[in-house]
Amino acid sequence: MAEDWLADVRKYVADADDTVVKAIVRYCGIALQNRDSSLVAFSDKKETDRVRENFLKKKLGLTQGDDVLDGAIAAVGDRMKEDRTKNRVTVYYLLAEHFGQLSIFGGSSASTAPLAAAAGLGAAAVAGTAATVAAAEPVVATPNPAPEPAPAAAAPAYAASSYEDEDTGGGGLGWLKWLLLAALLALLLFFLMRSCSPEATAPADDGMTTEATGGEAADAAAGDATATAAIPEGAGVVAADVDGKPKLTVYFDSGKSDVTNDLAAAAAKVKAYIDANPTAKLAVSGYNDPTGNAAVNAEISKKRAQGVGKALEAVGIPATAIDLVKPSDTTDASGDNTAARRVEVTVQ
Known part of the structure; x- marks a missing residue:
């Protein structure tokens, strides 16, 4: 699906960072x-x-608390209310900018003020962000204390001032000296905070992680040390290795049994394994989430498994190597409905 993600973001942030937008696109995957x-x-x-x-x-x-985070999300929604298509990339960019977290995607941290003002968020979200910064300040190490401790307490206020605020009414060069000293101390404090804060140590998006249900990383399956891909938010497929054998997990939209077109490419490794091991068999098992009618769900799980079996045949895997195996319980009530709507393809 072709989209000009940068152009969409720049409808709200005129100087949006192209590097950040590309990193968010890679993250969403x-x-x-x-x-x-x-x-x-x-x-x-x-x-x-x-x-x-x-x-x-x-x-x-x-x-921050859920009320603060929900407030920020609501503010973005209000800001984009005139836009019929609220693109996920744009929403994530505005949220990252609001919380000063663009650096995670290779950009520079931004103030929360523009979003709060534009969307009428109120003091709660801004106060929550400020509280996080304030809580982090006491742990900042200052290995080279400044010789003038008094101005250090006032450093944030000076750092926020512009040069046109300098004394022009008789303070002389004395005020200028204190202002410059305070600015230097504020700069030192800023770099120390960046080096010690979780934001600075958070890994930058390298394009290798993908997002599924809102960006969550899939938990590694038991005995599968290599399964690190995220669960797709709707229809999608995740390939992994279990004990040296390829495994496919195919995910579905709620109430649907349509197999994603991505399966053809993802099944290449499975086909190669079957070609190299002609006696091997593939077990194809369908699952559903616990919502809705149980009988209808069981039928959907069956159709999903059958659809995946036909898709595997379409990429060249012999039908004799594919077994449809009904699980003892097709309903996955583990709590994650997105992960429950799946078909597992494993080598027997």
């Missing part, structure tokens, strides 16, 4: 290939909860 999952539905509480838990908390590492 497969979610952007599906029209529905590439957009954020602010009217869907489950969707906004996923943005809060997966993007704000897990990706950006924010620790």
